[in-house]
Amino acid sequence: MAKMWAGRFSKEVDETVNAFNSSISFDGRMYRHDIEGSIAHAEMLGRCGIISKDDSLKIQEGLKEILADIESGALELDMTAEDIHMFVEAELTKRYGDVGKRLHTSRSRNDQVALDIRLYLRDEIVQIRELTAELVKTVCSIAEENLDTIMPGYTHLQRAQPVTLAHHMMAYGQMLLRDLSRLADTAKRMNFNPLGSCALAGTTYPIDRNITSDLLGFTAPTVNSLDGVSDRDFCVELASALSLLMTHLSRFSEEIIMWCSWEFKFIELDDAYATGSSIMPQKKNPDITELIRGKTGRVTGDLVTLLSMLKGLPLAYNKDMQEDKEAIFDAVDNVKLCLKTFIPMIETMKINAVNMRNAAARGFINATDCADYLVKKGMPFRDAYKITGQLVALCIQKNETLETLSLEEYKNFTELFDKDVYDAINLETCVNQRNSEGGPSPEAVKIQIEKTRAALAKEME
Ligand code: ARG
Numbered sequence: 001m002a003k004m005w006a007g008r009f010s011k012e013v014d015e016t017v018n019a020f021n022s023s024i025s026f027d028g029r030m031y032r033h034d035i036e037g038s039i040a041h042a043e044m045l046g047r048c049g050i051i052s053k054d055d056s057l058k059i060q061e062g063l064k065e066i067l068a069d070i071e072s073g074a075l076e077l078d079m080t081a082e083d084i085h086m087f088v089e090a091e092l093t094k095r096y097g098d099v100g101k102r103l104h105t106s107r108s109r110n111d112q113v114a115l116d117i118r119l120y121l122r123d124e125i126v127q128i129r130e131l132t133a134e135l136v137k138t139v140c141s142i143a144e145e146n147l148d149t150i151m152p153g154y155t156h157l158q159r160a161q162p163v164t165l166a167h168h169m170m171a172y173g174q175m176l177l178r179d180l181s182r183l184a185d186t187a188k189r190m191n192f193n194p195l196g197s198c199a200l201a202g203t204t205y206p207i208d209r210n211i212t213s214d215l216l217g218f219t220a221p222t223v224n225s226l227d228g229v230s231d232r233d234f235c236v237e238l239a240s241a242l243s244l245l246m247t248h249l250s251r252f253s254e255e256i257i258m259w260c261s262w263e264f265k266f267i268e269l270d271d272a273y274a275t276g277s278s279i280m281p282q283k284k285n286p287d288i289t290e291l292i293r294g295k296t297g298r299v300t301g302d303l304v305t306l307l308s309m310l311k312g313l314p315l316a317y318n319k320d321m322q323e324d325k326e327a328i329f330d331a332v333d334n335v336k337l338c339l340k341t342f343i344p345m346i347e348t349m350k351i352n353a354v355n356m357r358n359a360a361a362r363g364f365i366n367a368t369d370c371a372d373y374l375v376k377k378g379m380p381f382r383d384a385y386k387i388t389g390q391l392v393a394l395c396i397q398k399n400e401t402l403e404t405l406s407l408e409e410y411k412n413f414t415e416l417f418d419k420d421v422y423d424a425i426n427l428e429t430c431v432n433q434r435n436s437e438g439g440p441s442p443e444a445v446k447i448q449i450e451k452t453r454a455a456l457a458k459e460m461e
Pocket residue numbers: 023027082083109110113317319321322
């Protein structure tokens with residue numbers, strides 16, 4: 001494809017250089033946003049009298065036609081074009097001659113590309129937020145159905161204190177709510193219009209940047225033209241919000257991987273969301289969750305790519321910035337893929353409440369409650385803690401649990417123990433009495449679900 005900037009040059013660009021320089025293979029996906037931006041620009045040029053009303057209309061018609069043709073498949077993107085911006089403009093000129101050549105008045109690809117990425121990512125954020133909201137709803141429903149499903153809570157991956165699956169799910173609910181609000185915040189700061197910054201130093205034409213801002217639904221024009229074309233903070237912010245969202249999905253995935261191992265067997269994945277082995281007939285593997293865990297590294301890598309790309313760049317535009325797109329598109333694509341598979345996977349997984357309860361019954365996760373029992377009878381906590389530790393050691397030695405020790409054995413340690421100790425260390429009692437705000441008791445978790453749903457509704461207003 002002939003270069004628009006060929007005037008100054010006496011030779012055609014080398015083929016390898018052309019391929020190296022070209023970004024259409026990855027920025028072609030922004031064709032709709034590029035055309036939408038150009039339509040707004042042409043409208044503004046017409047309204048400000050920079051081109052005639054007639055030309056402005058013809059350009060807008062032509063751009064709509066090109067959009068329809070790309071969408072219907074009648075027009076294919078030319079992979080030898082330098083980028084999507086050049087491709088669309090060249091196509092317009094091919095179809096409309098001189099009128100098409102007027103479109104780029106008072107504009108540069110520098111403000112054009114800055115605009116296109118914002119428009120593109122703005123739409124992507126809407127989709128990612130909707131998927132994330134769906135995941136929040138899913139964890140709330142799983143929680144609602146498992147308010148009494150007792151499982152061990154862990155620290156250091158050692159059984160620690162009893163919680164419920166509902167309580168565990170609602171922890172993820174909170175993380176995901178924060179992800180939603182970070183994404184909204186990113187979108188808010190991204191929503192400023194760089195168009196009219198031109199190459200770097202604005203323009204001598206009497207443009208009105210508020211017109212394009214309003215037409216394209218931006219909050220306002222960017223304040224400084226150098227910043228308008230140099231800023232990719234919004235890509236970094238989005239990649240960062242996405243990396244953290246992926247980190248949450250990755251922790252969740254890691255737990256699911258453990259929970260479907262034979263060692264845990266807390267859950268079983270639906271056959272549609274698991275895979276087999278080519279050699280071991282018994283295998284049912286949690287590949288989806290492993291891929292999510294793996295792709296988290298990739299999205300974090302995208303964030304690092306963007307930060308490293310920007311850190312040494314002088315103002316204003318530098319070609320290095322073309323590297324922003326593959327990184328941020330990769331992050332966005334992968335997050336969407338992960339959410340789309342993760343949601344139905346957890347919706348369909350079977351919960352093995354019996355195995356969770358059995359795991360909770362071993363590992364002395366009611367030891368704190370045993371110590372608290374003595375404290376409530378007047379013993380200082382440190383002494384109660386020590387006695388309970390000795391009781392646990394005795395159980396381990398005799399292969400018993402706190403539930404199976406006889407009252408006599410209890411009384412050997414202190415006369416404060418009585419029959420009611422068995423009630424106090426009963427797992428159901430232990431969970432029900434952990435009724436502090438944010439705790440695992442069914443009552444406390446019901447409130448967490450309500451609060452999460454209310455916050456979600458507000459977030460998605
Ligand atoms: N394809 C370029 C990019 O993605 C568009 C801007 C090119 N500007 C320039 N002055 N070469 O960044």
